Amino acid sequence: MSFFFTNRSNKTFKPKKNIPEGSHQYELLKHAEATLGSGNLRMAVMLPEGEDLNEWVAVNTVDFFNQINMLYGTITDFCTEESCPVMSAGPKYEYHWADGTNIKKPIKCSAPKYIDYLMTWVQDQLDDETLFPSKIGVPFKRNFMSVAKTILKRLFRVYAHIYHQHFDSVMQLQEEAHLNTSFKHFIFFVQEFNLIDRKELVPLQELIEKLTTKDR
Numbered sequence: 001m002s003f004f005f006t007n008r009s010n011k012t013f014k015p016k017k018n019i020p021e022g023s024h025q026y027e028l029l030k031h032a033e034a035t036l037g038s039g040n041l042r043m044a045v046m047l048p049e050g051e052d053l054n055e056w057v058a059v060n061t062v063d064f065f066n067q068i069n070m071l072y073g074t075i076t077d078f079c080t081e082e083s084c085p086v087m088s089a090g091p092k093y094e095y096h097w098a099d100g101t102n103i104k105k106p107i108k109c110s111a112p113k114y115i116d117y118l119m120t121w122v123q124d125q126l127d128d129e130t131l132f133p134s135k136i137g138v139p140f141k142r143n144f145m146s147v148a149k150t151i152l153k154r155l156f157r158v159y160a161h162i163y164h165q166h167f168d169s170v171m172q173l174q175e176e177a178h179l180n181t182s183f184k185h186f187i188f189f190v191q192e193f194n195l196i197d198r199k200e201l202v203p204l205q206e207l208i209e210k211l212t213t214k215d216r
Contacts, residue, residue, distance in 0.1 A: 017062050017126050024136050028059045045189040053193070054140040057148050058132050060189055065122055065151075067182045068158050071175070072115060075162065078169040084111030089160035089203035111161055118154050125151055152186075152195050159183050160203045184211045 019025045031048055047056050072079075086108060087095040096106035097117045109117070126132050131147055133140065141147075162170065162179065170176050187208055190196045201208060 017065055017123065019059065019062060020134055023134055025055060025059050025134060028056065029063065032060065032063070041185050041188045042192075045185070045192045047193075054144050057145065057193065057195070058140070061148050061151055062126055062132070064155055064182075064186055064189070065119075065126060067186075068155050069119065071162065071179055071182060072119075072158055074173055074175055075166045075169050076112070078166055079112050079115070079161075081110045081112060084161075084165055087111040087114035087157070087161060088165065089157065090164040093160070093164075093203045095157055111165070115158055115161070118158065122151050122154065149195050152190055153197075153200050156186070156190075156196060156200060156204075159186065163204060163207065180211065183207075187212060 019029050028048070028051065032044060045060075047053055087097070087110065089095070094108075095114060096108050097103060097114050098106040099117070099121050103117070125147060129135075129138070131141060131144060159179075163183075167176070170179050183204075187201075191212070
């Protein structure tokens with residue numbers, strides 16, 4: 001949640017996606033913030049009793065977009081065409097961009113370009129009222145969960161890139177506690193609802209084991 005970032009200037013990479021105040025989703029977000037404040041992340045990610053799974057995933061997906069947006073915003077000066085000519089997560093993992101609409105065939109591009117494509121694409125999905133309805137009573141589309149899974153899979157890649165290529169900069173900025181808490185929350189959430197294939201998580205497998213074993 002945004003309260004992780006109180007000691008930094010509010011520089012975001014893309015405009016923050018707001019959930020309308022007074023809406024049921026806003027109440028869910030407040031519930032999630034309150035449970036997160038308790039410090040028990042395993043409990044915080046669980047579906048609140050009587051709530052709709054799609055809505056819970058939607059609210060948290062928006063929140064993770066905002067968190068990653070802010071985290072990446074703090075290190076954009078270090079993630080350049082020169083420093084990161086390819087989008088990678090260490091020497092073994094390289095990501096090529098395709099969105100299936102504007103760019104159908106995967107293209108190799110720099111990390112800042114890839115992340116710009118990725119965050120713009122996510123923003124377009126979040127702004128689509130037919131996919132992420134903000135009004136009460138508007139049903140979620142049948143393909144909502146598969147879209148949410150793709151969004152979360154792609155957002156994971158931004159975490160992976162930051163950890164592998166920019167962790168020194170994160171430490172210089174004294175943001176590592178924020179990054180770790182945000183990523184741990186993200187991982188607990190996707191594990192709770194089985195939202196990302198394990199093979200996609202391999203670039204950060206050691207870190208995931210380290211962050212999650214204490215809480216089993």
